[in-house]
Amino acid sequence: MKQLFTNIKELLQVRENTVDKLSGTEMKELPTIKNAWLLIEDDKIADYGEMKSIPKINADKTIDAEGKIILPSWCDSHTHIVYAGNRELEFADRINGLSYEEIANRGGGILNSAKTLQETPEEEVYKQSAKRLEEVMKLGTGAVEIKSGYGLTEEGELKMLRVIKKLQQNYNIPIKATFLGAHAIPKEYKEKPDAYMDLVIEKILPKVAEENLAEYIDIFCEKGYFSVADTHKLLSAAKKFGLKPKIHVNQFNAIGGIQAGIEHNALSVDHLEVMRPEDIESLKDTTTMPVALPSCSLFLSIPYTPAREILEAGLPLALATDFNPGSTPSGNMNLVVSLACIKMKMTPEEAINAATINGAYAMELSETHGSITRGKQANFILTKEIPSYTFLPYAFGTNSIESVFINGKTV
Ligand SMILES: [Zn+2]
Numbered sequence: 001m002k003q004l005f006t007n008i009k010e011l012l013q014v015r016e017n018t019v020d021k022l023s024g025t026e027m028k029e030l031p032t033i034k035n036a037w038l039l040i041e042d043d044k045i046a047d048y049g050e051m052k053s054i055p056k057i058n059a060d061k062t063i064d065a066e067g068k069i070i071l072p073s074w075c076d077s078h079t080h081i082v083y084a085g086n087r088e089l090e091f092a093d094r095i096n097g098l099s100y101e102e103i104a105n106r107g108g109g110i111l112n113s114a115k116t117l118q119e120t121p122e123e124e125v126y127k128q129s130a131k132r133l134e135e136v137m138k139l140g141t142g143a144v145e146i147k148s149g150y151g152l153t154e155e156g157e158l159k160m161l162r163v164i165k166k167l168q169q170n171y172n173i174p175i176k177a178t179f180l181g182a183h184a185i186p187k188e189y190k191e192k193p194d195a196y197m198d199l200v201i202e203k204i205l206p207k208v209a210e211e212n213l214a215e216y217i218d219i220f221c222e223k224g225y226f227s228v229a230d231t232h233k234l235l236s237a238a239k240k241f242g243l244k245p246k247i248h249v250n251q252f253n254a255i256g257g258i259q260a261g262i263e264h265n266a267l268s269v270d271h272l273e274v275m276r277p278e279d280i281e282s283l284k285d286t287t288t289m290p291v292a293l294p295s296c297s298l299f300l301s302i303p304y305t306p307a308r309e310i311l312e313a314g315l316p317l318a319l320a321t322d323f324n325p326g327s328t329p330s331g332n333m334n335l336v337v338s339l340a341c342i343k344m345k346m347t348p349e350e351a352i353n354a355a356t357i358n359g360a361y362a363m364e365l366s367e368t369h370g371s372i373t374r375g376k377q378a379n380f381i382l383t384k385e386i387p388s389y390t391f392l393p394y395a396f397g398t399n400s401i402e403s404v405f406i407n408g409k410t411v
Helices: 026-027 088-095 100-105 109-119 123-140 153-171 193-210 228-240 257-263 277-283 294-300 307-312 333-344 347-356 358-360
Strands: 002-012 032-041 044-050 061-066 067-073 073-074 142-148 175-182 214-223 244-249 268-271 289-292 380-383 401-406
Touching: 026 307, 026 347, 073 333, 073 358, 088 100, 100 109, 109 153, 109 277, 123 153, 123 401, 153 175, 153 193, 175 193, 175 228, 193 228, 214 228, 214 257, 228 244, 228 257, 244 257, 257 268, 257 277, 277 307, 294 333, 307 333, 333 347, 347 358
Parallel strands: 002 061, 002 067, 073 142, 142 175, 175 214, 214 244, 244 268, 268 289
Antiparallel strands: 002 032, 032 044, 067 380, 380 401
């Protein structure tokens, strides 16, 4: 089926040739076509151009997009969408003065989510997670990564990953699965954390690989969670099964997680709220994508990833939500793009690049997603009538989306 969009006020992120990622000053440029047309054929972008030179097209359906903008759908490369229950009580605890670490020490935090996950039947976890997935698709997300990490037992982790697999089968959106067994140390292993690492590496990881449940490996490399040595050990083991690293580093402390990730050719290093000059330096000339999660900073009132320093060092940067029940109960990429502009001083062009093509890179999807390019998947957002694309991050909290297309179909 051919669908033609005409009179598009502005078509954003038009890339004649596929780029895999954008770095440093390249991110300042957002190529667009004003007063444009866009043709999609079935699930692919077929052609586009300026209205003044539109050829004769026999489309099955023509949509007048006057006053509206079309841009590639968001590529959210870091989420924990699969979980059970919520943690709004801890939210109230925090308002009453407890820190994230204090809540974790009281048996809250990740361990609380793990307990709920373990007690919830797989079918129910699926139902709750599917609802969230549908919600983020309506908010413009057209490709997403989802992690395990609230199981923390063999059964729990496999349950989460099977839920992700079922979402992959039932939804028309690319979903990348990441095994995050090393998310927190379960209470029963508090005195013997090495034994938990052994369980993850020797028992759970081989099962994950055997059932082909994940493409990526993740670890929370942080004081009180997992050390740099643990990170090396896990990433080396995962490599034997072909799992590439996408890891949680430098959220509260800089302990060398970035360097460990780079050593193992991590696809991405995520969080980066605390960055030393040597951390920025070591990311230069690597294929590792730095990923910022500004809604986590907002929710926890912790520093934002120093985007300007990262970009001024010539590095790329991607933006993602970190959607999870503890530190970021929101999967809204529109808010992420706004926060990147408001709090991280990224320009609208940089933020849109970071949330589309660079997000796609952080999921190995830049060949098929993240830009308006002939032959790519027809995953895009049609906005309401808005004055300019800068209005998107500017009018934070406003829903400027009219409809979302994934593989050529409206969500
Ligand atoms: Zn996370």
